[in-house]
Amino acid sequence: xxxxxxxxxxxxxxxxxxxxxxxxxxxxxxxxxxxxxxxxxxxxxxxxxxxxxxxxxxxxxxxxxxxxxxxxxxxxxxxxxxxxxxxxxxxxxxxxxxxxxxxxxxxxxxxxxxxxxxxxxxxxxxxxxxxxxxxxxxxxxxxx
Amino acid sequence: xxxxxxxxxxxxxxxxxxxxxxxxxxxxxxxxxxxxxxxxxxxxxxxxxxxxxxxxxxxxxxxxxxxxxxxxxxxxxxxxxxxxxxxxxxxxxxxxxxxxxxxxxxxxxxxxxxxxx
Numbered sequence: 001x002x003x004x005x006x007x008x009x010x011x012x013x014x015x016x017x018x019x020x021x022x023x024x025x026x027x028x029x030x031x032x033x034x035x036x037x038x039x040x041x042x043x044x045x046x047x048x049x050x051x052x053x054x055x056x057x058x059x060x061x062x063x064x065x066x067x068x069x070x071x072x073x074x075x076x077x078x079x080x081x082x083x084x085x086x087x088x089x090x091x092x093x094x095x096x097x098x099x100x101x102x103x104x105x106x107x108x109x110x111x112x113x114x115x116x117x118x119x120x121x122x123x124x125x126x127x128x129x130x131x132x133x134x135x136x137x138x139x140x141x142x143x144x
Numbered sequence: 145x146x147x148x149x150x151x152x153x154x155x156x157x158x159x160x161x162x163x164x165x166x167x168x169x170x171x172x173x174x175x176x177x178x179x180x181x182x183x184x185x186x187x188x189x190x191x192x193x194x195x196x197x198x199x200x201x202x203x204x205x206x207x208x209x210x211x212x213x214x215x216x217x218x219x220x221x222x223x224x225x226x227x228x229x230x231x232x233x234x235x236x237x238x239x240x241x242x243x244x245x246x247x248x249x250x251x252x253x254x255x256x257x258x259x260x261x
Contacts, residue, residue: 025161045209085229090178092221
């Protein structure tokens with residue numbers, strides 16, 4: 001299967017790691033509002049794509065992978081870094097989806113209304129992200 | 145902004161970011177899960193609140209600038225991928241080292257493409 005759902009992976013994450021993400025996410029949203037308030041929406045808007053929780057996510061992915069390998073008696077440092085690199089490549093591809101989301105929210109709300117625009121933007125985000133990821137994986141497999 | 149708005153922003157932002165993180169946690173392969181690292185979590189909350197509080201004009205202006213931020217995020221993520229995958233730098237250090245790149249790129253694009261407005 002191309003994409004899998006592994007619910008058991010949730011057990012690897014401790015409650016304080018969820019709390020950290022919640023706190024960072026909330027803080028980033030408040031800070032974005034403060035920037036927009038102080039410097040205007042054109043500057044505040046930049047921070048809607050700020051990698052606010054990327055540091056925490058990548059570090060957690062690296063840590064979990066390292067622990068998993070350590071449990072199996074293998075040195076996991078390199079594997080942890082590779083897992084973080086794969087997560088980053090996914091985020092790089094996903095940023096094009098984010099661009100599509102922003103483009104829809106820039107052009108459509110005035111024409112079709114805010115709620116339909118949010119729905120369209122969400123669909124464009126997921127479609128663009130998944131299609132580009134699939135294309136990247138296809139090219140990567142053919143070149144190996 | 146009123147104190148209540150800060151609290152709403154914090155709670156809504158925290159919940160949406162956490163939800164996208166959980167989705168990313170359970171998906172495999174890791175490169176696919178990474179797509180959710182660039183999910184519009186902060187954008188969803190901020191744009192919704194901006195529309196409610198200030199109207200569509202401010203929200204569309206924020207969305208336009210978000211496009212520059214997204215391009216910067218792409219460079220940032222490729223940079224982190226290079227540092228962790230090729231240069232063997234730890235994830236925390238790599239993500240911190242690349243933040244000036246995101247800031248420089250986002251503000252440069254805004255200045256170039258919207259005349260600094």
